[in-house]
Amino acid sequence: MSQSASSPDAPSRNGAPRYIAHRGLSAQAPENTLAAVRAAHAAGCDWVELDVQLLGDATPVLWHDAGLKRCSDGRGKLLNLDAPRAAQLDVGAWFSEAFRGERMATLEQMLALIVELDMGLNLELKVCRGRNPIELARTALPPVLEALPPERLIVSSFDRHALTAARALEPDADRLRLGVLDDKAPKLWWRETERLSAYSLHLDWRKLKVKRAHEIVDEAVKLFCYTANDPGPFDKLWDWGVDGVISDDPTRFVVHAARAPTAKDRE
Ligand code: G3P
Numbered sequence: 305m306s307q308s309a310s311s312p313d314a315p316s317r318n319g320a321p322r323y324i325a326h327r328g329l330s331a332q333a334p335e336n337t338l339a340a341v342r343a344a345h346a347a348g349c350d351w352v353e354l355d356v357q358l359l360g361d362a363t364p365v366l367w368h369d370a371g372l373k374r375c376s377d378g379r380g381k382l383l384n385l386d387a388p389r390a391a392q393l394d395v396g397a398w399f400s401e402a403f404r405g406e407r408m409a410t411l412e413q414m415l416a417l418i419v420e421l422d423m424g425l426n427l428e429l430k431v432c433r434g435r436n437p438i439e440l441a442r443t444a445l446p447p448v449l450e451a452l453p454p455e456r457l458i459v460s461s462f463d464r465h466a467l468t469a470a471r472a473l474e475p476d477a478d479r480l481r482l483g484v485l486d487d488k489a490p491k492l493w494w495r496e497t498e499r500l501s502a503y504s505l506h507l508d509w510r511k512l513k514v515k516r517a518h519e520i521v522d523e524a525v526k527l528f529c530y531t532a533n534d535p536g537p538f539d540k541l542w543d544w545g546v547d548g549v550i551s552d553d554p555t556r557f558v559v560h561a562a563r564a565p566t567a568k569d570r571e
C-alpha cells in the first residue's frame with residue numbers, strides 16, 4: 305500500500321512489499337485485468353500479483369486458467385486462441401455488469417499500465433498442464449525486464465523449469481528477483497532457493513508452520529503468503545516474520561493493522 309494517510313504501514317520500495325493485490329484487486333474487479341490493476345492502485349496498493357500465460361500464437365496475456373469459461377464469455381482453451389480472437393472476448397461481465405467490455409490484457413498493455421502507475425509487479429509464470437514452461441519464460445520475461453526496474457519486480461512460479469529458464473535469462477540475482485511458489489515448504493526448502501538464487505518463497509498461509517517460517521526468515525529469504533483475505537488469523541504470521549501477504553483485498557489488512565497494529569506494523 306502507498307504511504308498515504310489511509311495507510312498506516314511504511315512498505316518499502318527497496319525492500320519486500322508488505323501487501324500485494326492478488327490478480328490485481330480481485331475482490332473488487334475482474335482478476336488479472338487492467339481494471340483490477342487500476343482498482344488496486346486507486347485503493348492505495350503499490351504491488352499486484354498477476355498470472356502470465358501464452359496464447360496459441362505465443363502472445364503473452366494475463367490469465368489464470370487453462371480455459372476461458374470461468375472468466376470470460378468464451379469457451380475452450382487459451383491455447384487455441386490467437387490475439388485477434390482474444391481481443392474480442394468480454395472478460396469483465398462475468399464479474400459484474402460494471403466491467404462489461406473489459407478485454408483480456410496483453411502483457412504489453414499491462415506493463416504499460418504498471419509503468420504509468422509506478423507500481424510493483426509480482427509476475428507469476430503460470431504453467432498449465434501440457435504447456436511449455438521454457439517457452440513461457442523466454443517469451444514473457446524479456447519485455448518485463450525491459451519495462452521494470454529490479455526493485456519493482458518479483459517473478460514467481462510453481463514450475464521449476466520456468467524458474468530455471470528465467471534464471472538462465474538473467475543470472476544476476478540482483479537484477480531479477482525470483483520467487484519459488486509452493487503450497488508448503490518442503491523440508492529441504494533451501495535447496496531450491498539456493499539453486500535458483502531466489503529472493504523469496506511464496507507459500508500457502510494456511511499450511512505454514514512457525515518453525516519453517518523462522519528457518520526461512522533466519523536465512524534472509526523473503527517470505528510471502530497467499531491467498532489470505534482475513535487479516536485476523538494472519539496476525540500470528542506477521543509475528544513469525546512473514547514479509548508480505550498476497551490478498552484479493554489488501555485494504556482489509558491495512559484497516560486491521562490500523563486498529564490493532566502488530567509488532568511488525570510498528571517497526
Ligand atoms: O502467487 C500466489 C498465487 O497467485 C498462487 O496461486 O492459483 O492464485 O495463481 P494462484
Ligand code: MG
Nearest residue numbers: 353354355428
Ligand atoms: Mg497467481
